[in-house]
Amino acid sequence: MTEIITSDKPAADQDPHPARLIVTLALAGLISGVAIVGIFEATFTTIAENKARELRAAVFKVLPGVSQMQKLAYLDGQVVPLPPDASPEKTIYAGYGEGGKFIGYAIPGEGPGFQDTIKLLYGYKPADRKVVGMEILESRETPGLGDKIYKDAVFVGNFADLPIDPVIEVVKKGRRDSDNQVDAITGATISSRAVVRIINETNVIWLDKLPATGSEPVMPAGSDEVAHD
């Protein structure tokens, strides 16, 4: 793999003149720059495709029935499809089914977990005011205990049909008596609570900003831009 840097440095004269030191460093920097830009260009498309595929997979997973999506941002007091030149801090995704029918939003959230910050994505259906899916994107919770927040299908299943009003609550396993409650994982109560708190807090940020039911942004016909984002 070493053929990337093959151009020879010129053999300058032997006494180390300050200019020669600078020339050597500049040359080294130049060759290194060419090599780095080369590898970046060579891998750029694959990396971008991988990322887009991962994102799509996550959005489709938390919003069952979705086959198209677009990125939305909160700009000038309303949630709109992300203009190409804007780079707002927070974005969400809108998911659409067959024929461009709006299904729901996929909203990313993050917050402190047991060990480190947990990043997750959850699907929200404004028509039913329900969370319909949850996927952990990043976490360093304890293996065997806290990592059940994404490894335990029963816990993840809690979020498949979960009303968000008044707030989502965590209860001890088996003590669920209301639809808006989630069964905590035995031995990982803190991680379970962290996940629910992140969703509740993210709801507070986003729900007021979302457009009224029926007036959601429309999926542009024939395009699915996020896929090539």
Add this chain to the structure above:
Amino acid sequence: MTESENRDYNEFIKGIWRDNPVFVQVLGMCPMLAVTNSAINAIAMGGATLFVLVGSSFLVAAFKKWIPKQVRISCFIIIIATFVTIADYTLLALVPVVHKELGAFIPLIVANCMILGRQEAFASKNTVRLAVMDALGMSTGFVIALFTLGAVREILGAGSLFGIDLFGAAWEPWVIMILPPGGFLTLGLILLVFNWMTQRKQMFMEKVAEAQRSDS
């Protein structure tokens, strides 16, 4: 074996046992212990380090005549950082899953004192051929060390090796082994075993020497 082949072999083999960078010199494990929580991560990290070390040693040995002494360290660092960036992007493109696990620790290969150490101590003073042999040996030793750590920690901490379950459901994994304390403890214990073996060998050699003396 000709003399030069013999020399190649010596430069290669010393890194694996006698001067093993991790077990003997205790070098270069700073950022590496963090990714030895499973065998596959350890191998991936070892592989990336091998690529960087061999590539840098090759270039440093090839260009040693043109690099003035005063700026050699800066040049070494530029060369190493370039190879690390290449390794980083290659892993990200080809095996995104592995890259996600190793993540932030790949750029830290730059700060691995073993790599800069080999450039300064060996590659900048030897022929390309010997430098590459030395780099191969050192990094193979490094990979073996990382793999040993990763395998021990995964077997005890998760009851599996390369993700394949070893003991069945009855095994209660020692979760602590795949958590950070397990890294310190495992390396400490392996060093202990290594010390013990060296000590035994020394005692054995002394005995042999004594026997020879009494024979003559």
Add this chain to the structure above:
Amino acid sequence: MQELFWIFISSMLINNFVLTYFLGICPFLGVSNSLETSFRLGLATTFVMLVTALCAWVLNTYLLIYAPYLKVISFIVVIASTVQFIEMLIKKLSPALFRALGIFLPLITTNCAILGLAIFSTNRGYGFAEGITYALGAGLGFTIAMVLLAGLREESELSDVPALIEGTAMNLIIAGILSMAFMGFAGLFSSA
């Protein structure tokens, strides 16, 4: 504010650089034989970390958004030269401070904890205030770990330790036990 506090506590205790990320264990094992030296090295590291956070923020804001591939190389070059510059500055301005902390500076620059700080805070997308808080927490956490290990080692100097385990092996096992103790800090924030 609450978020900054979480970053601070998290980087200092819950995700201590030395005891959970294994960053900077070279000086951790090499220098930590005297309490006094460890403490000063810790403070000097905290200082370099703050400078690093500043450099990383400047690079992230003005260079890396256009050229993300220069991350590794620019961090190394910029941090090393900035610290060298500050070293000269301290030598000129305050010889006393230089004697106390300055001698550690070249040693610290090559420490993986410094590069680790820059890379971690970039990956987490920290802004200016968050980056500085993260650096402060990480530096103090490093100091705490160094001082604790040095104290334990000073004690062990006086005890009768089998020759086989003396040295790095024992220090690693001590560090492992410290790391276990620090696991107790996990969940400090989310249990509320």
